[in-house]
Amino acid sequence: MNRNSNRNEPSSNRVRGPTSALSSFLREQGIQVPNRSRRARREEQATPREMSIDPPTPSDEASSMEGVEQTVTVAAQSSSSSLTATTTAAATEEMTFTASSSKKKRKDDSDDDDDVDFAPSSSRKAAKGRARILFCVICKSRFARDINDDNEETLCSDCKAGKSPNKPVNSKKKRLNVSKKEQLLAHDRVPSLQDICISIVVEYIDEVETFGFISDESFEKLAKIISRNRKLNNQTSRLFMEPYRKSLSLYDCTNMDETALMNVAHFCPRMERLELIYCGQINDKVLRLYQERLHNLKSLFLSGAFLVTKEAWISFFETTNNRLEAFGLRHSNRFDLTCIESLSKLCPNLQSLNLGQLGSLTSEYLPHVAKLTKLTKLELAWPSNEEEDTEQTANLIHMLEEIGPQLTELSLRGFYGLTDDVLLKGIMKYCKNLKKLNVEQSEQLTAEAAVQFFENWEAEGLTYLDISRCILLNDEVLKVAIRRFGNTLTHLNIHSLELLSPNGLEVLAGVNENEKDYCHQLTYLNCSFVRAMDDFVLQKLITKCKTLQDIHVWGCHLITNAVNAQINPILRIIGRETSTISLLNTH
Structure with a gap:
């Protein structure tokens, strides 16, 4: 620091x-x-x-x-x-x-x-900014000015244009409830009738007897909001369980006991896809009931299932066998090498695998993952060995050689020791059909290797790129990446890339007015803690990238409220000082 x-x-x-x-x-x-x-x-x-x-x-x-x-x-x-x-x-x-x-x-x-x-650290000093923050002498608001501008006048653009400053808020006026106030101030737009109904249901969830027939979109939104408000318990969880349900996602099962978790198998016999987050009370008995009653179960994702033993996991894989197509597990120290070995042998039709925060997730897992030759989506996150490992590099390259050609999504998050060889000899050489790539917090990746990777990678149509916290990447990497995939990218995360400069960030919107290589279809951008992000860059992004819906700017202290975001009514600037976010529209 x-x-x-x-x-x-x-x-x-x-x-x-x-x-x-x-x-x-x-x-x-x-x-x-x-x-x-x-x-x-x-x-x-x-x-x-x-x-x-x-x-x-x-x-x-x-x-x-x-x-x-x-x-x-x-x-x-x-x-x-x-x-x-x-x-x-x-x-x-x-x-x-x-x-x-x-x-x-x-x-x-x-x-x-x-x-x-x-x-x-002298090796990664943040790039110098080109803006400075001033305070308007009339309305006292913050605004940015070019650091080379010698103008001594300290007026914001609104006051300079003759607009009357906002009236000071009466301190004696009774404050609104925080959640309601956020909903009222969010983007100055009228909420839809659907959002109003959902907010009422959430407020009186303890008195609701049944949801009735609602769309899958509303059903998913209700599950997220109720989970976020920590109102999901034995009683309210029953509202989400219907015999016709084939897909169910519960995002906070902390207050659901063993009986409530077993109700999923009792009341949803047709279940095909099940996702339970923070399910700390799930145990061998519950998992055994799932494998016996849910005969159509094809996809299972659990987070926090630390009570389930390895014997129960092996038994589950033996029962689901060829019909299991997707499996994900987070935060479970009992899932060891014997479990992943059983998974690779007993479930050959697995197409999606998501493993992370497992106490024993080491390079020894990788040869067994390489045997799942039908995988199209793979995510391995936060392995237990954080340092650079020669064996890990060799195993990663071997794994990508075996399953890389058919992969469409690859996520290697938190591989602190991920080397340039994995990028150049593994991903670039074998993964030519990827649409999503995530190498978050790969701190050993160098800018030279990343430039070579994006210049020579034969993949086409990349839509999702996450290079956040890859602290050695600079402007040249971003320029080459946008030149190659700017026309197709919809999701970009450059969180904490401190070496980026304002000129490098402007590549996202095109350096010149007639620039063709910029992010035409970008809908999500996370540039939090990129110190070079300022009002000038943000305004250019809003003006040129018409499809933008979410921009995260946490820790960007050069961003002020002087940016005109009204030209894009669907845009949300998240993390800016004094900004408010609607609880209903938070993803």
Whole structure:
């Protein structure tokens, strides 16, 4: 973690501390404050005396504090209780920043410890931004201005255009309920009748006896909202179980006990696809009932089934055998190597496999996965060995050689030790039919290898790309990827790619007005914690990418409310300060 020094000039990571508002005000008034960081002062004042173990004398402490005290004259009234103010004139006020020697010593000691633990990495310094945040003198709102713009006028675009600023909110007015307020403010649009009905059902879910006949879309939305509100229990879960149901997804089974979980087999005998999240109370007895009663079950995904033993898993695979087409399991330490070996032998028709957060998920799993030659979708996430492993690299390449040609979706999330060889000798060479690729948090992938991969990969029509937290990737990687797949990409995740610059991000919308290689069909973009994202880039994305529906900008401190998003009525900007999100429309 790179700590900011609260300087007036832009810092390398452009992160401002709690005094950024004061610094902005002083800068607007033309006042320069020579406020140097503690680290810089310590480096300049380093003497042999500091290396001595003898305690400093009071005179030494007093002299060392002379460089800390700074006096700033400001033509304003001070309202801060943490500053010592001394009035010298009726129109001016002198604020003196002082600190006791004991407090300084304690703070310096703690800062020294933090600096050692979180030393900045010279190999991946965040790219410099081109915007700075100012505060409008009329409406007090934040807005961005080009860092090279010497204009001293501090007016936002609305105030400059003569629009009246928003009226201040009456603090005495009774606040709305948070959830209702979010729904009212979300995108300034009227909710559909379907959304209104769903919100009423969710509010009175404990009094509902049956849903009746509703569409699959509404059924899925109800399940998500009720699970999100933690209202799914033994009673409410029964509402989702009907004899004609062939597909069921329950997203928070924390409050469902063994009896409620067994009801799935009792009341849904035609079940073909079952997904249970946070099902911590499922055990061998429940799983055995599923394999005996659900004769049409083809797809099973469980998360949190840590009570199920390996004997129960092997028995389940023996019963489902050839009819099991999709299997997924997360957060279960009892699913070991013998289980994956049984799965590969007993379920040869498996087409989709999703394994993650398993305590024993190592490179030894990969040869058994390679035997599932009918797989078209594969996701392996967060293996137990996080470091680079030569055996893992060899096994991954061998696995992709066996099953890569027929794969359409590949996700290798959290493979910290994923090397360039896997990308170039495995995915690029064998996986030529992929439509979805996810290599999230592959921290060893280099920009040079990624550029070579996207330039020479023979795949066509890639729609989903996740390269988030691949911290070594830069502008060149993004440019090549968009040049190759910009016309087909609908989902792009570049979370935490700190090496990206504003010019690199603008490639998403086309560098020039007549640029053809940009994201024509992009509907989802996650650029959270990409420090270079600013109002100028975001405005260009909104203007050029007409199909955008969701943009995540968490941690992008250069994004303000000055961006005009009204030109795209279906767009949601998520993570921007003061933004609100409708609970009904959260995916």
